[in-house]
Amino acid sequence: MPSQNYVLFYVESPAASATFYRDLLAREPVETSPTFALFALDSGLMFGLWSRHTVEPAAGAAGGGAELAFTVETYAIVDATHADWQARGLSILQAPTTLDFGRTFVATDPDGHRLRVFAPMPEAEGAQ
Known part of the structure; x- marks a missing residue:
């Protein structure tokens, strides 16, 4: 079975959320774009912040x-x-x-x- 090592949150603004989590987690994202930001956590978990407006396929749930x-x-x-x-x-x-x-x-x-x-x-x- 594939490894479960990613968690994605759908967010209003990846840039604003990346700033929030950069400060909270005291680490820089390992990847950023206008629609996505990614953090590598100490546990090995990758934590992504994806724009709810551009996620494919579209997500029905709000934040x-x-x-x-x-x-x-x-x-x-x-x-x-x-x-x-x-x-x-x-x-x-x-x-x-x-x-x-x-x-x-x-x-x-x-x-x-x-x-x-x-x-x-x-x-x-x-x-x-």
């Missing part, structure tokens, strides 16, 4: 229909990332909370796509 999750190591990093993203002005849909899988919060990008940061529940707690 905000996807979620990109970022795994971090500790609950403290979840809380620190939340504070950082809130200070940057990201819209927060869910404040940091502990759920059955661990600690998480959810923010949105300018197109309404959900950005989840989470730390898995520590093994000792999850085994109960």
Whole structure:
């Protein structure tokens, strides 16, 4: 089976979204054009931002229909990332909370796509 190593978000403005993600991810895109931008993430995942106006074949869904999750190591990093993203002005849909899988919060990008940061529940707690 082919490798699943790309995620694409359909966005209003690839240039504006590339600027948002360049600042958020602290990295430059590896590819840009008027209708597309691509980031290479540390995990090996390629993260693309494609103009919703030029994607072929045309996509029926508006923005905000996807979620990109970022795994971090500790609950403290979840809380620190939340504070950082809130200070940057990201819209927060869910404040940091502990759920059955661990600690998480959810923010949105300018197109309404959900950005989840989470730390898995520590093994000792999850085994109960």
